[in-house]
Amino acid sequence: MKTLGVIAQKGGAGKTTLCIHLAVRACGAGLGVLMVDIDPQGSATAWWRRRRAETPALIQSRGEVLGQVLETARQQGYDLVVVDTAPHSSHDARICAQLSDRVCIPTRPAILDLDAIGATTELVAQVGTAARIVLNSCPPATFYGVPRIVTEARQALRTYGIPVSEVAISQRAAFSHALIDGRAVTEFEHKGKAAREIDRLWQVLSEELEL
Numbered sequence: 001m002k003t004l005g006v007i008a009q010k011g012g013a014g015k016t017t018l019c020i021h022l023a024v025r026a027c028g029a030g031l032g033v034l035m036v037d038i039d040p041q042g043s044a045t046a047w048w049r050r051r052r053a054e055t056p057a058l059i060q061s062r063g064e065v066l067g068q069v070l071e072t073a074r075q076q077g078y079d080l081v082v083v084d085t086a087p088h089s090s091h092d093a094r095i096c097a098q099l100s101d102r103v104c105i106p107t108r109p110a111i112l113d114l115d116a117i118g119a120t121t122e123l124v125a126q127v128g129t130a131a132r133i134v135l136n137s138c139p140p141a142t143f144y145g146v147p148r149i150v151t152e153a154r155q156a157l158r159t160y161g162i163p164v165s166e167v168a169i170s171q172r173a174a175f176s177h178a179l180i181d182g183r184a185v186t187e188f189e190h191k192g193k194a195a196r197e198i199d200r201l202w203q204v205l206s207e208e209l210e211l
């Protein structure tokens with residue numbers, strides 16, 4: 001069993017969005033997936049309650065008992081656990097990073113978001129878990145190429161010493177529309193651009209997790 005922790009101490013970075021989409025994509029690859037929602041706001045849980053499909057499984061929990069939850073998940077035979085975390089809780093973020101095989105740190109490409117990512121990258125570096133930053137909610141590439149804000153964000157993120165995923169997730173209406181009735185973009189518009197981005201990100205992360 002592998003555990004992917006999604007951490008960013010900034011609200012609105014895209015933690016829940018990435019957790020949901022990666023978990024659903026992993027189910028599509030035939031894996032047994034458990035989402036663990038340790039954000040007291042429970043956004044992933046609210047999405048899951050609207051969902052008709054039976055997978056992924058989801059459990060609401062707390063950072064303090066995450067270790068036990070993961071142990072039970074292992075005994076139950078899950079292949080992948082995806083942990084959604086709260087912003088503003090360095091305590092839970094640290095526990096999640098410690099217990100994860102890999103950490104994914106979403107951030108928007110805007111300067112205020114990039115400024116805020118330092119606390120998260122520092123925490124992950126202290127714990128020592130392999131991590132990857134994923135740019136989320138980026139303006140999509142156009143005929144003229146990758147928008148400047150995205151290339152500048154990549155450059156700015158170099159100072160943190162954590163690799164930035166080649167795959168950037170764009171700002172697309174499908175990412176929020178799909179969630180309304182408990183779906184993900186790979187189900188909502190499975191040949192759409194949003195689904196393709198999630199496919200590519202999943203490709204990279206699943207290889208890193210050796211799934």
Ligand SMILES: Nc1ncnc2c1ncn2[C@@H]1O[C@H](COP(=O)(O)OP(=O)(O)O)[C@@H](O)[C@H]1O
Nearest residue numbers: 011012013014015016017137170171172175176
């Ligand atoms: N790539 C995206 N495209 C469009 N909307 C997005 C995207 N990523 C996030 N959002 C929207 O931005 C808001 C915050 O995202 P969310 O995943 O809840 O962030 P976090 O869990 O880090 O607080 C939500 O309304 C979500 O639907």
Ligand SMILES: [Mg+2]
Nearest residue numbers: 015016039043
């Ligand atoms: Mg969230």
